[in-house]
Amino acid sequence: MSGFTFTIDGVDVPAQDGQTIMEAADAAGVYIPRLCDHQGLRHQGGCRVCTVKAAGRSFSACTQPATPGLQVENETPHINKLRRDLVEMLFHEGNHLCPICEASGNCELQAMAYRLDMTAPTKFPYLEPSRALDASHPDIALDTNRCISCGRCIRASQDIDRKGIFGYVGRGIRRRVAVDGADLAHTDAQVTDHAISDDVCPVGCIIRKRVGFATPIGERKFDQGLIGHEIEERGDD
Amino acid sequence: MPQRPGESVSEENRNPDADADAIRQICDRYANDRHRMMDILRDVQDRFRWISPEAMVEIATRTGLTRIAVEGVASFYAFFTQQPAGRVTIRLCDDIVDRFAGLPEVTAAFEKALGIGIGQTTPDGAFSLEYTPCIGLCDQAPAAMVNDIVVTALTPERVHEIVRQMKDGQRPEDLVSHRFDEIRPYERAARMVQNNVRHAGAVLLGPVPQDAGLAKALGLSPSQIIDAVEASGLRGCGGAGFPTARKWRAAAATGAERRVVIGNADEGEPGTFKDRVLLTERPHLVFEGMTIAARAIGASEGILYLRGEYVYLRDLIEETLAERREKGLLGKRIMGVEGFDFDIRLQMGAGAYICGEEGALISSCEGLPGEPKTRPPYPVNRGYLGFPTVVNNVETFSHVARILDRGAGWFYAMGTEGSHGTKLFSVSGDCINPGIYELPYGATVQELLAMAGGDDAEAVLVGGPSGTMIARDTFDRRLTFDDLATGGAVVIFNGKRNILEIVEYYMSFFVHESCGYCTPCRVGNVFLQKAIAKFRAGLANPGDIDYLKDLSATIIETSRCGLGMTSPHPILTTLENFPLVYSAMVKPTRDRIRDTFDIQSAIDGARKLAKRRSYIFDKDYGQ
Numbered sequence: 001m002s003g004f005t006f007t008i009d010g011v012d013v014p015a016q017d018g019q020t021i022m023e024a025a026d027a028a029g030v031y032i033p034r035l036c037d038h039q040g041l042r043h044q045g046g047c048r049v050c051t052v053k054a055a056g057r058s059f060s061a062c063t064q065p066a067t068p069g070l071q072v073e074n075e076t077p078h079i080n081k082l083r084r085d086l087v088e089m090l091f092h093e094g095n096h097l098c099p100i101c102e103a104s105g106n107c108e109l110q111a112m113a114y115r116l117d118m119t120a121p122t123k124f125p126y127l128e129p130s131r132a133l134d135a136s137h138p139d140i141a142l143d144t145n146r147c148i149s150c151g152r153c154i155r156a157s158q159d160i161d162r163k164g165i166f167g168y169v170g171r172g173i174r175r176r177v178a179v180d181g182a183d184l185a186h187t188d189a190q191v192t193d194h195a196i197s198d199d200v201c202p203v204g205c206i207i208r209k210r211v212g213f214a215t216p217i218g219e220r221k222f223d224q225g226l227i228g229h230e231i232e233e234r235g236d237d
Numbered sequence: 238m239p240q241r242p243g244e245s246v247s248e249e250n251r252n253p254d255a256d257a258d259a260i261r262q263i264c265d266r267y268a269n270d271r272h273r274m275m276d277i278l279r280d281v282q283d284r285f286r287w288i289s290p291e292a293m294v295e296i297a298t299r300t301g302l303t304r305i306a307v308e309g310v311a312s313f314y315a316f317f318t319q320q321p322a323g324r325v326t327i328r329l330c331d332d333i334v335d336r337f338a339g340l341p342e343v344t345a346a347f348e349k350a351l352g353i354g355i356g357q358t359t360p361d362g363a364f365s366l367e368y369t370p371c372i373g374l375c376d377q378a379p380a381a382m383v384n385d386i387v388v389t390a391l392t393p394e395r396v397h398e399i400v401r402q403m404k405d406g407q408r409p410e411d412l413v414s415h416r417f418d419e420i421r422p423y424e425r426a427a428r429m430v431q432n433n434v435r436h437a438g439a440v441l442l443g444p445v446p447q448d449a450g451l452a453k454a455l456g457l458s459p460s461q462i463i464d465a466v467e468a469s470g471l472r473g474c475g476g477a478g479f480p481t482a483r484k485w486r487a488a489a490a491t492g493a494e495r496r497v498v499i500g501n502a503d504e505g506e507p508g509t510f511k512d513r514v515l516l517t518e519r520p521h522l523v524f525e526g527m528t529i530a531a532r533a534i535g536a537s538e539g540i541l542y543l544r545g546e547y548v549y550l551r552d553l554i555e556e557t558l559a560e561r562r563e564k565g566l567l568g569k570r571i572m573g574v575e576g577f578d579f580d581i582r583l584q585m586g587a588g589a590y591i592c593g594e595e596g597a598l599i600s601s602c603e604g605l606p607g608e609p610k611t612r613p614p615y616p617v618n619r620g621y622l623g624f625p626t627v628v629n630n631v632e633t634f635s636h637v638a639r640i641l642d643r644g645a646g647w648f649y650a651m652g653t654e655g656s657h658g659t660k661l662f663s664v665s666g667d668c669i670n671p672g673i674y675e676l677p678y679g680a681t682v683q684e685l686l687a688m689a690g691g692d693d694a695e696a697v698l699v700g701g702p703s704g705t706m707i708a709r710d711t712f713d714r715r716l717t718f719d720d721l722a723t724g725g726a727v728v729i730f731n732g733k734r735n736i737l738e739i740v741e742y743y744m745s746f747f748v749h750e751s752c753g754y755c756t757p758c759r760v761g762n763v764f765l766q767k768a769i770a771k772f773r774a775g776l777a778n779p780g781d782i783d784y785l786k787d788l789s790a791t792i793i794e795t796s797r798c799g800l801g802m803t804s805p806h807p808i809l810t811t812l813e814n815f816p817l818v819y820s821a822m823v824k825p826t827r828d829r830i831r832d833t834f835d836i837q838s839a840i841d842g843a844r845k846l847a848k849r850r851s852y853i854f855d856k857d858y859g860q
Contacts, residue, residue, distance in 0.1 A: 045611050048755050048795045058794050063611045085791040089760040123784060125767050127760075149753070167305030168753075169312040171589070171606070173763050175753030180305035 004068035008032075008052075009075055015066040022050060022061040025074075029235020031228035032074055033083055033115065035090070035108055035202055036150035037062040042159060044151055047090070049083050049112065084116040092124040093173075095131065095145035096203075102212045103204030105220030109148055111227035127173075136185035139209050140196055147177055147205040157195035165189045177205075257295050259284060264299035271300040272622065274310050274604030278317050279585055286362075287321045313606035313752075315369065315588030316545045323358045323365030325403050328382040331368040332507050333742045334665050334728060338378040339392070346393035350400035364403070369588065370746055371507040372546040375665035375728070376433045376672050383409040385548045387429050422553035423517070429549055432514045433672025436688060438659040440639045440648070441632070442675045447521055448566060450641035454529045455574050457641075459489060462533040466637055468645035470657030475501055475593065475630035476700065476724030477799070481637070484627055487617040489534040491625040496536035499621065499628040500527050500581075501598055503544040505590035506701035507746060508726035511661035512631050514673045516543075516550055519635060520557040524581060526634025528571065529641055531579040534627055539581035541631070542598050545588045554583055590750035594798050595628040597752065608752045609798035630724070632661055652678035656717035664689045666698075666729035682721070683712040691729040696736060696815070701726035702743035703803035706736075706810045736818045740807045741769045747804040758801030761792040765808060772822045776833050779823045785812065 005012050008021075008030050015024035020043065025032050036047035045060035052061045053073040061072075073079060090109060098104050134142040154166040154177060165187045169178045181187040191208055194200060198208070217223075263280045267273035277300070281292050288311045290304075297304040311317045329335075329344060348354055351364050358365040374380035377389035386409045388399060399412060410417035413428050420428075437443045454462050467482030488496060500523060504512040516523060527539050541554065558581055561567040571577045589607045591597045596610035599621050610616075620626025636658055640648045648658045656678035662685065665671045669690025676685070686694050698706045699716065700723035707714060707721070714720050730739065744766040753759040768785055771777045789805030796802050812819060840854055850858040 043611070045797060046755050048757055048797065051795045060797070065613065082791055082795055085761075085788070086756050086795060089756050089764070092764075093756075093760045124764050127763065149759075164303040164305065167303065167309045168606070169305070169308050170753070171313045172748060172751040172753045173759055175759065178305060178308070180303045 004066075006066050006068060006070040006072065008072045013066075019066050020062055021052060021059070021064050021066045021070075021072055024066045025061065026231055027234075029232060030074070031231040032061045033112060033228065034062055035087075035112060035148065036152065038152045038156075038200065038202075040160070041152060041155045044155070047086065047148070047150055049086050051079065051082055051086075053079060080116055083112075084118050087112050087116055087118060088122045088124055090148045091118075092122065092126050093129070094147060095128065101146065101204045102207055103146070105217050105223055106198070106215075107204060107222075108202035108227060111222040114222070115226045115228065131176075134179070134183050136183040137189060138185070139191035140184060140189060141207040141209055142179070142184055143205055143207060144176065145205075146203045148203055149175060149177060150202055151177065152200050152202065153177065153195045153206060156197075156200045157189075157193065160194040163188060163193065163195075165193070165195060253291065256285070256291070260292055260295040261299060264296060269299045269301075270604075271302055272602075272604040274300065274307070275314075275584065275587060275601060277604075278307075278311055278314075279587060282317050282322075282587075285321075286324060286326075287318045289319075309606055310604065313589065314545070314586070317587055321358065321362060324363055325409060326365040326367065326382075326384055328367050328369040328372070329355075330370070330372040330374065330378065330380050330382075332371040332375060332378070333739050334371075334375040334508065335378040335380065336742070337666070337730075337734065340379045342393050343379045343381075343391045343396055346396035347400070350397055369546070370590065370749060371505065371509075373504060373510040373513045373544070374430065375508055375510060375663070377431055378665070382546065382548075383412060385551075386410060386413055387549050388412060389430060422556050426517050426550055426553050430513070430517070431672075432517055433670075434514060434518065434675075435664075435670050435672040436674040436676065438675030438677065439651070440659045440675065441515065441519060441522065441635050441661065442673070445519065445522055445639070446642065448525050448638075450638035451525045451528055451566070452572065454532055454641045455572055455577070459533045459535060462529060462641065463489065465641060465645045466533070469636075469640045469648040470645075470652075470655075471633065471636055471640060471648065472656070472718060473630055474632035474636070474660065474724065475504075476506065476703070476722070478718045478722055481629060481633055484617055484629070485530065485533050487615070488536075488625040488627045491618050493625050495538065495622075495624045496534050497621045497624050497626040498527050498530045498534065498536045498539045498579075499595075499598065499602065499626060500524075500539070500541040500631045500634055501593065501595065501628055502547065502631045503542050503586055503593040503598060504630075504724070505544060505546075505593050505750075506703065506724055506726050507743070508663060508665055508698065508701045508728040509724055510663045510665075511673055511725045513547060513550070515632055515635060515661065516547070516554065520554060521561070522635040522638050523631045524557065524561055524567070525638040526631075526636070527581060528566065528579055529637050530627055530629070530634060532577060534625070536627070537578050537580075538621075539579060540584050540602055540621070541581055542584045542586060542592070542602060544592070545586040548585060551583065551585065558583065589752075590746075591752045591798075591800055594800065596798065598628060599626060606752070608754045609800075632725075653715070653717050655719055660716070660723075661725050662716070662723075662727050663725050664691075664727045664729065667691060667694065667731040667734070668729045676716070678717050680716050681713050682707065682716065682727075685716065685727060686712065686729065689729070693731045694729045695732040696730040696734070696739075698726070698728040698730070698739075699723050701728070702746060702807045703799070704806065704810075706739075706807065706814060708814045711814070736811055736815050737769065737773050737822070740811055741766065741773055743807040744769055744804075747800065751800060751804070755795075755797040755801065757792045757795045758797070758804065761788060761796075762801070762804050764788055765792070765805060769808065771833075772819065774835065775822060776835060777823050778833055779820075781823065782812065782819055 013028045034050040036044045043062040045063040050061040131144040157163045157165040293304050293307045297307045379391045380389040463485050471481045472478040502512045569578045592601045592607040594609050597607040601607040616626045662674045699721040748762045751758045
């Protein structure tokens with residue numbers, strides 16, 4: 001592998017051949033916001049929150065290969081506005097009621113909204129879909145009202161657990177994550193699956209029963225710092 | 238095979254073992270290959286009229302997939318159903334052109350004659366009635382599919398006749414001819430559909446000597462073929478206009494043991510139907526071009542991807558392919574050239590506009606939901622099943638065959654700088670002569686309107702909804718890549734048409750056809766559609782014009798493929814060229830108060846839940 005450098009917001013970033021913009025940025029301690037991308041899983045490029053620009057074109061940083069000399073724009077006011085629009089779209093697409101959600105404080109969607117200054121009422125209409133709750137499984141509940149269709153559980157179950165418990169069905173605004181059975185109890189899902197572990201689902205859709213609120217609100221993941229701070233701290237070393 | 242109404246087994250006395258057996262046979266037909274999922278699901282749908290949960294489990298077992306993976310494909314395509322569809326399924330084209338040509342009356346006639354509404358199936362399972370987006374028959378609207386055949390220029394009288402024949406137990410094929418099985422596929426197609434070739438140009442629709450281009454190509458080296466295509470200036474005819482030779486050169490230069498040529502006949506852009514005519518009138522030319530491409534890039538496999546709406550052309554295409562195999566124009570040692578082996582299979586689509594996008598088309602050929610692929614890698618480097626793949630529109634391939642016959646210079650001399658050769662234009666809407674016009678690039682919209690008899694045009698949509706809607710004052714614009722780029726759709730609207738109704742229809746089309754993979758296209762287009770509905774209902778504010786522009790910009794800038802990058806065009810191009818249409822809807826009211834909130838629709842859900850009406854908001858209730 002041969003190395004080269006490119007820039008993100010004017011800062012030199014080292015990269016290896018074959019690395020995506022995001023992989024190189026992560027290694028260099030430069031955070032690029034993302035929701036559907038997750039450590040250890042295939043890149044999907046679906047949520048588009050990691051949109052960056054270079055030479056006037058937009059790319060998803062999680063899938064676009066870094067190239068020598070590329071000048072990437074990441075945290076500009078314009079790109080942050082695009083990302084805020086996308087995060088707002090996700091809030092309006094589902095039914096996200098943070099105050100009553102078990103994931104509040106651990107939720108990447110909520111944390112991303114804070115990072116992107118989504119503090120005022122939004123201009124989009126609420127779609128208020130009617131979505132199902134699946135509490136059939138003895139150890140796991142699915143509240144699909146909160147699903148943002150990131151597909152992380154799908155990839156984790158397919159590629160890491162080798163089970164394929166989850167999959168997308170439908171198309172367009174009706175596209176959703178579904179399970180490989182009449183309900184979750186009729187799949188071979190286990191609470192020990194990587195797909196079910198607490199950091200694969202970025203929101204409060206996949207819920208492990210009997211451990212809710214074990215960590216009190218105020219002491220949760222994103223109460224410690226903005227989303228992305230762990231990556232940014234790498235850059236401070 | 239299509240079944241007679243009343244012939245198939247009713248739901249109650251189905252034999253599950255026999256069903257499972259039939260599904261196993263279907264899977265066997267495709268060697269239990271998961272990449273042939275489209276064909277498997279299509280055959281299961283035709284046999285059982287739906288894809289049942291049990292069928293999905295059986296297919297999953299046979300192909301080594303999970304059931305959810307099979308359901309992912311089955312639920313993606315509009316022509317696969319997860320509820321039993323009627324033995325006769327009538328799909329009415331609800332394109333805006335059909336609406337203006339009398340679709341409401343035709344729909345009402347079907348609903349009355351069948352006793353069901355749109356989206357319903359008769360209790361005896363005999364009939365289903367549905368809407369479907371543009372089926373490529375805008376020049377003879379209103380049109381519909383009846384199972385695998387099409388009926389055009391519908392009137393309420395014709396609808397009654399169709400329903401009567403079907404209820405009498407005739408097959409949909411009998412609507413074409415009682416001798417359907419005896420007549421040749423070309424004649425079947427010609428009886429169903431008028432091809433309305435209004436102007437034949439020098440390249441495609443004029444006299445064409447068969448396989449002369451291929452014969453000459455075989456006298457050249459592969460790189461000389463690509464040089465000729467490059468010198469001709471040929472660019473892709475599907476809409477994007479990418480230089481054809483550059484694509485081919487990249488695929489040829491990528492080291493691989495297999496390479497693939499795919500003909501894109503998934504023309505789904507509302508208002509386009511040129512590929513339908515090309516495949517009916519010049520099918521050999523399409524395959525000749527694909528064979529030349531195979532020679533140029535070193536491919537041994539070819540696929541023609543035909544949109545599900547054009548299933549009525551399936552037999553014609555299969556017959557053409559068989560004829561070419563017989564003549565040694567496909568298969569081993571083509572035209573006697575040692576080592577030149579190439580064959581083409583037909584891949585049917587199943588109702589998904591997005592499959593016209595090359596990555597999505599490849600996904601569909603691989604048996605996956607029609608989702609665009611992440612780029613890079615580009616298909617020319619890693620396409621179908623990971624092999625270098627050239628995907629071109631079928632018109633592009635046809636041009637190639639003619640270029641090789643007549644020479645690059647001949648083609649280059651036609652058209653304008655940067656837009657060489659001729660183009661097929663599909664003209665429909667408010668004009669006297671809708672149909673196909675093959676013209677050199679560079680004609681003005683005005684000239685085309687004069688030929689088509691569209692004298693009272695007030696708006697012309699060039700390139701379909703993902704293109705540009707222009708107004709009278711710019712009808713002198715030219716049909717070239719540099720001015721009004723188009724895959725060929727030209728839809729004409731006269732002054733009686735409501736621009737916002739047209740825009741709202743096209744936004745609903747994009748909402749229906751978005752694959753849903755990426756956030757901005759999946760969600761943003763729904764917001765745009767809702768915003769236009771607000772304008773139409775008189776509930777919009779002046780600030781909503783900026784909202785439309787702002788939201789459109791986000792969708793265009795962040796979407797993953799061409800669908801989302803162009804879906805706001807109906808709004809943006811009408812905002813630019815018909816600004817008064819929007820400003821008229823947001824004029825200040827006399828009392829300076831503008832309703833932006835519709836209380837009636839807001840409480841409608843509560844009314845239904847409570848099963849009662851409101852003392853306050855339903856003025857006629859309980860006073």
